[in-house]
Amino acid sequence: xxxxxxxxxxAGVSVATVSRVINQRGYVSxxxxxxxxxxxxxxxxxxxxxxQSLTTSSTKLIGLLxxxxxxxxxxxQSKGINDYLKxxxxxxxxxxxxxxxxxxxxxxxxxxxxxxxxxxxCSRDFTQFGDMDAIIxxxxxNNVHVVLNxxxxxxxxIDRVGFDNVRGAYLAxxxxxxxxxxxxxxxxxxxxxxxxxxxxxYREAHIDxxxxxxxxxxxxxxxxxxxxxxxxxxxxxxxxxxxxxxAMNDVMAIGAMMALEDHKVSVPDEIAVAGFDxxxxxxxxxxxxxxxxxxxxxxxxxxxxxxxxxxxxxxxGPGRHEIFGSRLAVRQSTVKSEQQ
Amino acid sequence: xxxxxxxxxxAGVSVATVSRVINQRGYVSxxxxxxxxxxxxxxxxxxxxxxQSLTTSSTKLIGLLxxxxxxxxxxxQSKGINDYLKxxxxxxxxxxxxxxxxxxxxxxxxxxxxxxxxxxxCSRDFTQFGDMDAIIxxxxxNNVHVVLNxxxxxxxxIDRVGFDNVRGAYLAxxxxxxxxxxxxxxxxxxxxxxxxxxxxxYREAHIDxxxxxxxxxxxxxxxxxxxxxxxxxxxxxxxxxxxxxxAMNDVMAIGAMMALEDHKVSVPDEIAVAGFDxxxxxxxxxxxxxxxxxxxxxxxxxxxxxxxxxxxxxxxGPGRHEIFGSRLAVRQSTVKSEQQ
DNA sequence: ATTCCTTGTGTAACATGTTACACATTTTTG
DNA sequence: CAAAAATGTGTAACATGTTACACAAGGAAT
Numbered sequence: 001x002x003x004x005x006x007x008x009x010x011a012g013v014s015v016a017t018v019s020r021v022i023n024q025r026g027y028v029s030x031x032x033x034x035x036x037x038x039x040x041x042x043x044x045x046x047x048x049x050x051x052q053s054l055t056t057s058s059t060k061l062i063g064l065l066x067x068x069x070x071x072x073x074x075x076x077q078s079k080g081i082n083d084y085l086k087x088x089x090x091x092x093x094x095x096x097x098x099x100x101x102x103x104x105x106x107x108x109x110x111x112x113x114x115x116x117x118x119x120x121x122c123s124r125d126f127t128q129f130g131d132m133d134a135i136i137x138x139x140x141x142n143n144v145h146v147v148l149n150x151x152x153x154x155x156x157x158i159d160r161v162g163f164d165n166v167r168g169a170y171l172a173x174x175x176x177x178x179x180x181x182x183x184x185x186x187x188x189x190x191x192x193x194x195x196x197x198x199x200x201x202y203r204e205a206h207i208d209x210x211x212x213x214x215x216x217x218x219x220x221x222x223x224x225x226x227x228x229x230x231x232x233x234x235x236x237x238x239x240x241x242x243x244x245x246x247a248m249n250d251v252m253a254i255g256a257m258m259a260l261e262d263h264k265v266s267v268p269d270e271i272a273v274a275g276f277d278x279x280x281x282x283x284x285x286x287x288x289x290x291x292x293x294x295x296x297x298x299x300x301x302x303x304x305x306x307x308x309x310x311x312x313x314x315x316x317g318p319g320r321h322e323i324f325g326s327r328l329a330v331r332q333s334t335v336k337s338e339q340q
Numbered sequence: 341x342x343x344x345x346x347x348x349x350x351a352g353v354s355v356a357t358v359s360r361v362i363n364q365r366g367y368v369s370x371x372x373x374x375x376x377x378x379x380x381x382x383x384x385x386x387x388x389x390x391x392q393s394l395t396t397s398s399t400k401l402i403g404l405l406x407x408x409x410x411x412x413x414x415x416x417q418s419k420g421i422n423d424y425l426k427x428x429x430x431x432x433x434x435x436x437x438x439x440x441x442x443x444x445x446x447x448x449x450x451x452x453x454x455x456x457x458x459x460x461x462c463s464r465d466f467t468q469f470g471d472m473d474a475i476i477x478x479x480x481x482n483n484v485h486v487v488l489n490x491x492x493x494x495x496x497x498i499d500r501v502g503f504d505n506v507r508g509a510y511l512a513x514x515x516x517x518x519x520x521x522x523x524x525x526x527x528x529x530x531x532x533x534x535x536x537x538x539x540x541x542y543r544e545a546h547i548d549x550x551x552x553x554x555x556x557x558x559x560x561x562x563x564x565x566x567x568x569x570x571x572x573x574x575x576x577x578x579x580x581x582x583x584x585x586x587a588m589n590d591v592m593a594i595g596a597m598m599a600l601e602d603h604k605v606s607v608p609d610e611i612a613v614a615g616f617d618x619x620x621x622x623x624x625x626x627x628x629x630x631x632x633x634x635x636x637x638x639x640x641x642x643x644x645x646x647x648x649x650x651x652x653x654x655x656x657g658p659g660r661h662e663i664f665g666s667r668l669a670v671r672q673s674t675v676k677s678e679q680q
Numbered sequence: 681a682t683t684c685c686t687t688g689t690g691t692a693a694c695a696t697g698t699t700a701c702a703c704a705t706t707t708t709t710g
Numbered sequence: 711c712a713a714a715a716a717t718g719t720g721t722a723a724c725a726t727g728t729t730a731c732a733c734a735a736g737g738a739a740t
Contacts, residue, residue, distance in 0.1 A: 001397070001455070001482050003696055014720045019698060026699090027717050044478040046452040050390035050399065051696035054725040057341070059390065061454075069419065079409065082436065091450060094434045096422065110431060112386040114401075115341070138384040142341050254624070284594070286626040343726055354690045359728060366729090367688050391726035394695040 002043040010039035022047060053115060062307070063093045063111030063119040065104065071251075072279035073296055074122055077149065080300020081120060088308065090117070105135050112139060118307045122149040124194060124223060145310040147303050151193040157319040159306040161299050165194055168292035168326035169201025172246050172274045175290070175328055177209045179335070181244035181272060187231040187256060189223040189248040198248045198276065217242055221252045228255025236263060243271060244334070250275035250282055250291055257285060257333070272334040287332030295324050342383040350379035362387060393455060402647070403433045403451030403459040405444065411591075412619040413636055414462055417489065420640020421460060428648065430457070445475050452479060458647045462489040464534060464563060485650040487643050491533040497659040499646040501639050505534055508632035508666035509541025512586050512614045515630070515668055517549045519675070521584035521612060527571040527596060529563040529588040538588045538616065557582055561592045568595025576603060583611060584674070590615035590622055590631055597625060597673070612674040627672030635664050 008015045013032050020026045021036040028036075039045070053059040062085055066074040082092055093116060095107045104121075111119055119139055132152045139146050140156055147159045176184050186202055189195040199218075206213045219234050221227035228247055232255070235242060247253035253275030260267055267273055267287055275282065275291040282289040302322055309315040348355045353372050360366045361376040368376075379385070393399040402425055406414040422432055433456060435447045444461075451459055459479055472492045479486050480496055487499045516524050526542055529535040539558075546553045559574050561567035568587055572595070575582060587593035593615030600607055607613050607627055615622065615631040622629040642662055649655040 001696095004698095005696080015697080016699075016721080017719060020719090023698085027719085029718060032718080044481045046449055046478070046482075048394075048696055049454045050393045051725090052698080053390045054388075054394070054696075054727090055698045057725080069415070069422075075409065075415070082409075091454075092434060094432055109386055114389045114431075138386070141384045142386075281621070281624055284621055284624050341726095344728095345726080355727080356691080356729075357689060360689090363728085367686085369688060372688080388726055391695090392728080394697090394726075395728040397695080 001048070002045045004045075004047070007036065007039045007043060007045050010043065011035040057115075058117055059115050060090050061093055061114060061116045062090050062304075063095065063108075063114070063116040064122070065095050065097050065107050065111075065120070066122045067097060067124060069094070069096050072281065073249075073277050073294070076279075076296040077122060077300035077303075080297040080302075081304045082300075084301045084304035085308075101131075101135065108135055108139055112142060112144060116144065118311050119144060119146045120149070120303050120307060121146060122303075124150070124189075124192065145307060147307045147310070149299060149303055154319070157317075159310065159320045160322070161302045161306065162321065162323045163294050163299065164323050164326050165197035166201040166204070168276060168294070168328075169198040169246070169248075170205045171201075171326055171328040172276065172290070172292050173202045173205035174209065175330060176244045176246060176272060176274060176334060177205060177211055179244070179272065181242075182211050183214070183217065183240065183242040184244045184246055185217045185219065185235045185238070185242040187219055187221045187228055187235075187245060187247040187252050189221060189252070195248060202246060221248070223249050223252060225251045225255035225258075228252030229259045230255075232256035232259035236260075236265065241271075244273070245271060246274045246276075248276055250277045250279045250289060253289055253291070253333075254281060254285055257289070268332065268334050268336055272336075274334050278329055282329070282331065290331045290334040291329055293327040293329050299324055341388070342385045344385075344387070347376065347379045347383060347385050350383065351375040397455075398457055399455050400430050401433055401454060401456045402430050402644075403435065403448075403454070403456040404462070405435050405437050405447050405451075405460070406462045407437060407464060409434070409436050412621065413589075413617050413634070416619075416636040417462060417640035417643075420637040420642075421644045422640075424641045424644035425648075441471075441475065448475055448479055452482060452484060456484065458651050459484060459486045460489070460643050460647060461486060462643075464490070464529075464532065485647060487647045487650070489639060489643055494659070497657075499650065499660045500662070501642045501646065502661065502663045503634050503639065504663050504666050505537035506541040506544070508616060508634070508668075509538040509586070509588075510545045511541075511666055511668040512616065512630070512632050513542045513545035514549065515670060516584045516586060516612060516614060516674060517545060517551055519584070519612065521582075522551050523554070523557065523580065523582040524584045524586055525557045525559065525575045525578070525582040527559055527561050527568055527575075527585060527587040527592050529561060529592070535588060542586060561588070561595075563589050563592060565591045565595040565598075568592030569599045570595075572596035572599035576600075576605065581611075584613070585611060586614045586616075588616055590617045590619045590629060593629055593631070593673075594621060594625055597629070608672065608674050608676055612676075614674050618669055622669070622671065630671045630674040631669055633667040633669050639664055 004015045004018050008018045013036060017028060017032055018036050020028045021033050064078065064081060066078060068074060097104045097107050133154055136146045149161050173184060203213060219231040221231045235245060245256055247256055253273055257267055257273055260271060265271055275289050278291040278293040282291045306320060344355045344358050348358045353376060357368060357372055358376050360368045361373050404421060406418060408414060437444045437447050473494055476486045489501050491502065513524060543553060559571040561571045575585060585596055587596055593613055597607060597613055600611060605611055615629050618631040618633040622631045646660060
């Protein structure tokens, strides 16, 4: 790898001059500039970011930690983050962490070691981490800002971007109730704030519409497709059988629909299904899946925006918490053909 | 950010000793080790990768350039790459480049600037780039190895991982012919080696099965969903109307199926549809889409493997070219119900 | 007792870039 | 024309690690 010294030597100038040419700063004569430029081309020289960041103490690197790159929700969020950061000259260091304290901590350390300028942490739920503060403390103590997508109780002033889960679940449940269903099974996710909030929406919609809640209708899943499938098998055994199902995320809803397909139960005529997240698969599957729309892309952008404003110190107050609102996308899976 | 000097001072030893503790190299007394460890904990110290890589000239960073993170094909490939690299201590720098010379070149430069240890370039087709060699030359000239997924003519000794497109297209076409279709429309992709090869498979299957080729049955798309939709509209206008369609990738096949759905043409009874890539969506859509299985995950792993073997110099011969074989996943979209 | 390992630690050079400061020219101003 | 300002360039210090080499001290071998 060629260094600035080699360029300087070839161009017959000092390293300071080369540096000035590259960074377009200070005075450089046209003649010197040309000679330097030529040397750079011949040597295919690129400044070493590592060395650069030693002096500037900025790497233009942002660490992004997501639980699962394959999950369409995080994928689209990442896209929002990337789009916002890209033209500001930042580049992402992606890492996948599963949902596990240990690994998360390691990746944060790895990011710090790479002296990222900031860190974005995404999770389905941070409450599961024993001590989230312990994970982010090393970053904060070293003046690297962190923003989160999700929920945490933290003693630090952290910016968070969230989503109105209560309202979203409320909308989906209300819609099902309005479609005439009075017995709506719920496929829940793992114990977490998200699950709690979505449950609360489900509950409140029942109360507001004067429909009694039946705890027996709640089946626990784990946010993954297979658990949706299994949950639906249990629901099919129920007597009387519910006429609608609300799953706490789309992936489980799709698993549920597959179970219904395998058992030749028609959707939505025999059982209506609604999901949450509005991932792209909702429009692919037939019948198309009714789902709560989460502005994933915008959430990603907002995360990036929060982070950048912290980094360039245009904001440094208490932790901000932006909550994005909900909308329901009504599709075939909840609307009987004769009602269309 | 704390540095090794601060740790050394706090522990009352020299920086060399701290370095030895961190890298577990050389002799360090237990007493010193403990003092250093404690200082590290108190300061939340992490070695600066940038400074580290100055001396070791290794960053443990691998640059990965994909045209579109949202495309399931590249996503799964990335997963394969990431899984292989992760436990070897490497971390990925993802970048998305669209399919454009300029941007690609920039990102490679950016990677070099970050002194990545190696670069993986993915593309649907490299032949579209005027001068691929110009893009990778800066890397190679600086001793940074590059591996590619796809096709290129290069004067350099580059490892490539490809896929047997001819055979894949052959299998899909043959399958359709065997199902009794003699008029098979082809939804082609953009001009590229991939398209050419997939066309060749389509052609050869016809010849081997003594079915005459009809150029009028070929409709051009661009590998994207919408173009598949449009192409199918044209196919529906044909007279006589073909009874089967083979799309050069799944995304277009799915677009085509949506067009058929909108026009109430039943799949596979009136028109059979087959795609290429076997993305996850094939099993989501109804009827499930018959598709050529590309071992995307394995391709990703192989890319990473090739790169690493170059990097640690366990291989340094001429450019290798591994071609993965094909298999057809026959699903509902090509098999009429009474034949099942 | 003398020589030779083994263990433990520090000093200083080096990796690559940025930049404050010094110095030399030119050009402009009064 | 002298003084002041603008332009152009180099030297050296610094950012943060790694590591070769020097030096000490304690035992073991001769």
